[in-house]
Amino acid sequence: MTSHSLARDAYSRPDAPxxxxxxxxxxLFARVTRRLTLAFRARAADFPAFAVALHDNDRLWRTLALDVADPGNALPAALRSRLFYLHEFxxxxxxxxxxxxxxxxxxxDINTAIMRGLRGDAGSGPGGGE
Structure with missing residues (x-):
């Protein structure tokens, strides 16, 4: 399942709480990261699946970069800048x-740090948990 379809499913189901x-x-980060982790481990046996997992991760980061680049994004400017840098990296x-x-x-590792930050684990995310 691609990041696009995951997002579509999450936002389009009218019966979903x-x-x-x-x-x-x-x-979304957890699903993409899990797929990337499993595909990385099995890359020798199934490189096409690994390439798809990399593409999905890249698409997730591209979407995040577009969001943080939006002037209307409410995150602090320093955090937005760091997230955009992580996209470039x-x-x-x-x-x-x-x-x-x-x-x-x-x-x-980067995705896992972002997940810790989204979960609210202080001091665990990029930039020390801001």
């Missing part, structure tokens, strides 16, 4: 993975 945006974002790292065989572990 309303959930806070942070919960929806956390769930994840894009470059994804290229390195596909072109040079670099490790995906750093992408998994």
């Amino acid at each position: 309303l959930r806070p945006a942070r919960t929806v974002e956390y769930d 994840t894009t470059l790292q994804t290229r390195r993975i596909l072109q040079e065989g670099a490790s995906a572990e750093v992408l998994i």
Whole structure:
């Protein structure tokens, strides 16, 4: 399931109970990160699935970057800037993975840190839990 379809499902079901945006974002990061982790472990046996998982992760970060770049975004400017930087880093790292065989572990670590921040674990997210 792609990040686009996950988001569509989360927002389009009229019978679904309303959930806070942070919960929806956390769930999306958790699903994409889980798929990326499993695909990274099995990349030798199924590289196409790994490439799809990388693409879905990249799409998630591209969507997040568009959101934090919006002038109407209510997050503090410093946090928005850090998140946009992480988008740029994840894009470059994804290229390195596909072109040079670099490790995906750093992408998994970044996503996990974002999930901790969304969950509210103080001091665990990028920038020390702001």
